[in-house]
Amino acid sequence: MTRNRLDTIRKTLLSLREARLQQCRRQNADAAALLDEGVADIADQGQTDNLKDYLHLLSDAGREEILAIDAALERLRDGSYEICESCGKNIGMARLEVLPFTRLCLTCQQNVEQQESSKAGPVKGQI
Numbered sequence: 001m002t003r004n005r006l007d008t009i010r011k012t013l014l015s016l017r018e019a020r021l022q023q024c025r026r027q028n029a030d031a032a033a034l035l036d037e038g039v040a041d042i043a044d045q046g047q048t049d050n051l052k053d054y055l056h057l058l059s060d061a062g063r064e065e066i067l068a069i070d071a072a073l074e075r076l077r078d079g080s081y082e083i084c085e086s087c088g089k090n091i092g093m094a095r096l097e098v099l100p101f102t103r104l105c106l107t108c109q110q111n112v113e114q115q116e117s118s119k120a121g122p123v124k125g126q127i
């Protein structure tokens with residue numbers, strides 16, 4: 001990859017990071033407002049709990065993405081950006097342009113997704 005392309009990706013990652021941060025802040029504010037209003041409207045307490053879970057998941061995903069972006073920026077610095085973390089092969093520019101903060105090549109990503117979808121039960125608390 002050329003220097004210019006790396007610079008472009010770095011800028012993309014930084015603006016993605018900023019957008020995610022803002023989105024997280026907004027979601028947290030929305031969640032707080034929704035929960036305040038929701039308690040009066042939703043008689044069934046179970047629904048309020050579901051809403052809380054849902055909003056919690058959303059902000060977790062945002063946080064994870066920000067961490068992934070930070071890790072990608074670090075890999076840009078140390079030169080391992082294009083290398084798949086799992087198998088050591090080149091991830092490929094086409095994939096990185098679509099998913100600039102991915103750590104895995106397509107094959108490894110598919111393996112991970114298969115494993116995750118075959119897991120039974122809640123994944124909370126697992127790392």
Ligand SMILES: [Zn+2]
Binds near residue numbers: 084085087089107109
């Ligand atoms: Zn791989």
